[in-house]
Amino acid sequence: MVGNHIFSKSGLVVAVSLMMLMNSCFPPLEEDLTSIQFKLTDPVVQQILEARDKRQSDSLVMFFSEAKASYRYLAALSFASYQDTNAVTNLEKLLKDPVEEVRQAVVFSLGQIGHASAEKALIAAFIAVDSIGPFNKTNALILEALGKCGSDSTLSLICDISSTSPDDTLFVYGQMLSLYRFGLRNKFCERSLEKIIKVATNDAYPNQVRLMAAHNLQRFNFKDLNAYLDPLRRACNEEKDIDIRMCLVSALAKIPGSTALNALEELYTRGLDVRIQVNLLKGLSTHSSLQAQHFALKAVQNPSIAVSSTAAQYLLDKGSQEVMEELKELTDQKSLPWQVRSLLFKAALKHVPSFMVLTKNELLFKVRQIIQSSKNPYEKAAYIRVLTLFTKELTNLLSYSSSKNHPIVETTLAECIGQLLTRNDFYFIFKGSLNPIYPQLGIYLNRQCLNADPGTLAAIAEIFRKSNPVPTKYFNADSMLVVARQKLQLPKDVETYNELSKTISKRSGVAFIPLIPAHNHPILWTEVQTLKDTIEAVIVTNKGDLQIQLYTRHAPGSVMNFVRLAKEGFYDNKAFHRVVPNFVVQSGCPRGDGYGALDYSLRTEISFLDYRQEGMMGMASAGNDTEGTQFFITHSPTPHLDGRYTIMGKLTGGKEILLSIFQGDLIQSIKFN
Secondary structure (H helix, E strand, C coil): CCCCEEEEECCEEEEECCCCCCHHHCCCCCCCCCCCCCCCCCHHHHHHHHHHHCCCHHHHHHHHHCCCHHHHHHHHHHHHHCCCHHHHHHHHHHHHCCCHHHHHHHHHHHHHHCCHHHHHHHHHCCCCCCCCCCCHHHHHHHHHHHHHHCCHHHHHHHHCCCCCCCCCHHHHHHHHHHHHHHHHCCCCCHHHHHHHHHHHCCCCCCHHHHHHHHHHHHHCCCCCHHHHHHHHHHHHHHCCCHHHHHHHHHHHHCCCCHHHHHHHHHHHCCCCCHHHHHHHHHHHHHCCCHHHHHHHHHHCCCCCHHHHHHHHHHHHHHCCHHHHHHHHHHHCCCCCCHHHHHHHHHHHHHHCCCCCHHHHHHHHHHHHHHHHHCCCHHHHHHHHHHHHHCHHHHHHHHHHCCCCCCHHHHHHHHHHHHHHHCCCCHHHHCCCCCCCHHHHHHHHHHHHHHHCCHHHHHHHHHHHHHCCCCCCCCCCHHHHHHHHHHHCCCCCCHHHHHHHHHHHHHHHCCCCCCCCCCCCCCCCHHHHCCCCCEEEEEEEECCEEEEEEEECCCCHHHHHHHHHHHHCCCCCCEEEEEEECCCEEEECCCCCCCCCCCCCCECCCCCCCCCCCCCEEEECCCCCCCECCCEEEECCCCHHHCCCCCEEEEEEECHHHHHHCCCCCEEEEEEEC
C-alpha cells in the first residue's frame, strides 16, 4: 500500500490507495485512453454513432446491455458529446460494469454532463486498491469528473488530501485536474496553492502532472502567490519543458513589484521561445511602472509579430503620457507590421495629453490616410478600431460603410460604431434629439437590418441590448431587429439569430430561449468508410506548410466534412481571420470575419482526446452542435478547451510556420497524402 486517502461525504467513506506509476502510464495522444478497439465499418458501431448524431438518448441507453464491451463503451462515451442530464441515472448503473474501460467512459461522460446529481455515484465508484490494482486511471478520471460537477464540500476534501508523492502519479494528476476543473467553475481552494507549487516546480513528477499544476497557477489568481516568488523565479529560470515554463512565467508575472519585473526582463533577454515571450508580456498587465513600459517599448521591436503586438497591446492598456513621445516615434516606423503599428497609433492617441491638439490631429490624419489607402481589409479594420478613442469620429465611421467593403471591414465598423454609441460622452458630443448624427445613424442602421449581414447585425444586437441611443423616429429597434432576424438564413446564421433574439427578448421583457437548429447533416457512412482511421494532410499557406493528422475514429462527422470541403477546394484562399498570440489561429470562414458558414451544422464530437499539448486541431463553434466549416489550431496547451470543442486532428509538422501566421494570411490549398 502506498498511502491511504479518505473521502468523507454524507456519511460515505471511501478508502483509496494508489500504486506507484511511472511516465509510461500515460498513452501517447494518438492512442485511445482504453484498450478497447472498434471499427467504423462495424454496423453496430455505426448504429451507436448514428444514435449519438441524432441525439437519441433512449437508443443509446439500449446499447448499455450489449454483450460486447466496445458497444457499451461507445454508447456511454456518446454522452460526453450529447450531454443529456436525463441520462445520468442510467449512466450511473454502468459504473458497475465489469470492464474497466467502460467505467472510464461512463465517468468521463458524467463529468461532461456536469450535473450535481452524479456527485454521490462518482464518489462511490472511487475504488480502494492495492499497489497492483487496475483502477488507477478510473480513479484519476473520477477526480477530474468531480471537478466538473462536485460541490464545495467535495472541493474542500480534494484540496485537503495530504499525499502528493511523485509515486502517486495518476492520483496527483487527477487531483491537479480536479482543482483545475473546479477553478473553471469559479470554485477555488486557497489551501491547495502550496501543493500546486510543489508539483509544478518539482521535476520528480511526470511532465503531464506538472503541466496541469502549472495551468492552475497560470489561469487562476491565488491570493498568496506573492509568498512563492523565489521558488517561481527559480523554476522559471531552470525549467526545461517549454509548456510548463510558459505557465510558470505567467504565474510569476502576476506578482507585483520590481523583483518579479526584473526577473521577467532577465528572462526576456535570453531569447526564449516566442510563446514564453508572449506570456511574459501578457503578464506585464500586473505592472504599470515606467520600467514595465520601457520593457514593452523594447519588445515592440521584436521580429515576431506575436511578441511585438502583445507588447503594443500592453502599451495601449497600461502605457502613460510619460512614454507618449516614444510611442509617437514608433508610429513613424513604417517597417513595423500593421498589426503592431495600428496598436501603437491607438496607444499614442490614447496617451497624448489633451493640450497637444496638433499632435493628436496629426496622428488622426495619418490613421485616416491609412484607412483610405489600404488594400488589405484586415489592416483597414485594425486602423478603424483606432478611431473608437474619440466619439467625434462617429461621423467618419459612418461614412466608411459601403456595400463594397470586405465583411471584416463592415463588421468592424458596426462594432466600433456600437462602442461609440455606448460611450458616456456620446450625448454630450452629439447634443439634442435634432442633431444631424441621428438621421445618419437611422439610415445606416435601417440599411444594415434590411441587408441582414450577420456580422453587422450581431454588433447592432449588442448595441440595443445595452441601450437605445437612437430616437425611434429614425430607427425603430423593436420592429427592425425582428425584420432583420427574419431575413437570416438558418442554420448558418444561428449565432447572429440568437444574438438578435437575446436583444429582442430583453427589450420585450420575455425569457430568452436560444434556437437550436434541427440537425440536417448526418454522417454519411459510405464516405466515412473510404477514409483511413488516421489521415495525413498538408495545409499549404502563404507562410509555408502545416502538416496535420486527422482522426476519423474520434470525430467521423467532422473529419468527413473537412476532407470533403478540402477536396472540393472550399478552403483554398480562405484567410486566417482570427489569430490570438500563444492561443490559436482560426480559419475556414467563407466571409473572413468569423460569421460565415454553410447551410448546415455538425454535431459536437467529444472524445478522450484533449487540448493538453500544442498543435491540436479543433472545430470552432458558437455552442454545442453548431460546428460547420471553421477550425482552429492551438499554439500551446489549452486545457480549458477540453470537452468543449471537437478535436479532429493535430499538427505534426510546421510549428514555426504556425507561429508565424497572423490575421489575413491565407490557406492556399489542402493536399492529402
